[in-house]
Amino acid sequence: MPSPVLTSLSAENELPSFPVSLYLAPWVVPISSPVIRDGAVAISNGRILAVGSSSSIQAQFAGARVKNCQGVLLPGLVNAHIHLELSAYHHVPRPAPDETFCDWIRSLLQLRQEGGIEPEDMARAARNMLQQQHDAGVLLLLDIGNILPSPPATIAPAVHLSFLLELLGPTSKAEEQVLARIASLSDSVAATPHASYSTTPGIMTALKQRADRLQHIFSLHVAESADEIELLQSGRGCFRSFLEERGAWENIFPYPGMDGSGSVEYLEHLGLLDANLLCVHCVHVSEKEVQMLAEHGCKVCLCPGSNRFLDVGVAPLEVMLRHQLLPALGTDSIASNEELDLWREMQILREDHPGVVPAAVMAMATLGGAKAMGCEEEFGTLAPGRKAILLNVDSPDLQGVGNGEQLLDTLTGGGRPEKICWIVEA
Template identity: 30%
Template sequence: MKVVDLLIEARWIVPVDPAGVVLENHAVVVDNGRILAVLPQDEAASRFSAKSHKRLEQHVLIPGLVNLHTHAAMSLLRGLADDLPLKEWLQHHIWPAEAEHVSEQFVYDGTLLACAEMLRGGITCFNDMYFFPGAAADAALASGMRAAIGLITVDFPSSYATDADDYLAKGLAIRDQRLEQPLLSFCLAPHAPYTVSDAGFAKVLTLAEQIELPIHLHLHETGQEIEESVQRFGVRPIERIRRLGLLSPALIAVHGVHLEAHEIDLLAQHGCSLAHCPSSNLKLASGIAPISELVAKGINIGLGTDGAASNNRLDLFQEMRLAALLAKQQSGRADALNAHQVLHMATLAGARALGLEAQIGSITPGKAADLCAVALDDLVLAPCYEPVSHLTYAVGREHVSAVWVAGRIRVEDGQLIESNETGLIKLALLWQNKIRP
């Protein structure tokens, strides 16, 4: 009998790959941080002896969720200047607050707070875009969380860097210093077409091709963004970046709210991925992304929360439910986006966009044991006819009972194992007093 690190038995297991499968009374065998086997519980008991044994009698076990777009440190700006149009919100409130307060310590503390929130909600990996990415990487590692760290590029100076060359040089140095960290990966993160010049994009593209990194970019978020691009460059943003050569399987286009049919075709033809952030899009009145049309074209779509300043939750269960409901309303078809498809978006699709599909995103032997257990024994979830339907339409992040990252437990009985929640709340209050005395 083989001795392994961990054996998890669950009432239901949803591996995500193969699609549409729900396994009943199965077990996941974990050793050295990786999934060794997925098999019926009786067979697992006869073949393996585990150092740690977890029984989840009325739970569904799913892959850890992948938050494909966020600005984690902006958790410290949660609720600042709500209910304003995007441009006013950014230019008169968020950007001035950032100019005054953003520092390495701000990013480290804000990312710690975000990681705690995300882990408690079943998110095991996040794709970040913000200043001082080294501080974000260190906070993710301190939290024991997997992160794709965006090496941000903009054309304007900040407390972090002076110009596009400086942003890229500092970002590459951060990557080089942390290449051996197994929980970290990296993206090039030019902020948006309206904050990056053609020359800046050219440098990003050259680097992306040289070191094979994804490109994480806001694209077609608002109608105003498109109008300004037509005035400045004579074309819509997606056409501009097409001419610059950025449309490729490496591109993670964030938002994609205002897309015409031929632009959807372009994304499909070039194998681009899209990060869909429904709550943020609605809260900022940016619009509703044409998800049913994007799905019909076979575009890889993951889910993101955006930052807590514009959502105000880092909650992928909420994004799953909203994505499904909006797709139904927009298309006029109740079957436009089913529960299994939405769970795929929140897991394997996000992993694929980040180039991590061989490592995470499904409960598959050989992959890292990034796992999330959801308790379905709550009164408000009874009865349960179909667990994946519950995950999309009924479950809340409060029902997450256990979370593992690379086989190491990070949340148990709904509580963070290694984070001081009281200390994090005090930290957030200290920053609140600085930002708005």
């Protein structure tokens, strides 16, 4: 019997015919709809056509090529915050109990300034890290760096890498230089600020206007440590000492009219809150600030492994979800995390937030990330029209699973599955 063909996706007889493939698995996790036991995904011409129970999909596409998979089909994971160029800096020590976030920055800067790592070793470490991300089931990465360009995303079969050039300058003199550099950048280079404590308002607003004009992602570190809030609110604390040490303290905090406000309120004051803002970390944000982020349609990315490594606190995930804000997940760099593994990030999130349902954690690692990167129409869910790239995972832990809830509990709480492979149909 010949394979059936799809004659039309929307209007009849307008599209060419393409063969249809069916992928069947004991479990399908579409993210955008409930977990399906004995499910199937129909694919044609590089796109998902339909997702449903195995019996209904096979009836709908009778005679299509069928491939039986073990375990679970789900969308590829999204790492919405990583610094690949720091992949060789795995030896930056975590802060001692009497040390601050600023001490960790000092250690990292010292290592980078000493220049003990050759550029080719840094590039090799970045490529290896990218390969590791792919092998762990990561489909999309948002890579931030200020020295190296991202390694070429040539890893087959599936990695989609976006690179943001990170710029910073805490003084008016630095601002002049950075603005000149921004003006000289090719439009193909996406550029973004580092953080409020390291970048003047003039640089941040110039970069935001540029990102909006060029439709680039605009992302920065926000409210990562309590020290940042102390600086913004009072102009004191370890960040002030840090900036003074470098001759970079210009007394701009507390920003005029901003006494007592948090990091998100500061960004709001600068007019930066909108749907093209990705705030990374958001550990020290008030409920009022979470509400502001949600109302403006801003994106958030949490990095629980990095926050634990640096001992900066735990982001208010429950409050975010209550305000209909689905954050993305990121590993940050190996300089501030023991390992860069999104399965471990989900596990840490479950430990830190036992009241959050596993389905929300799984959605963060997929759909939340795709939304943060502005590509939820292509990735992040298994739904009609999305790209035909499926992640297939399996592990002995999944054998005794009886329902969708237990499946998501195991996937998000059990660490990296034993078997991970990609299904890609171009």
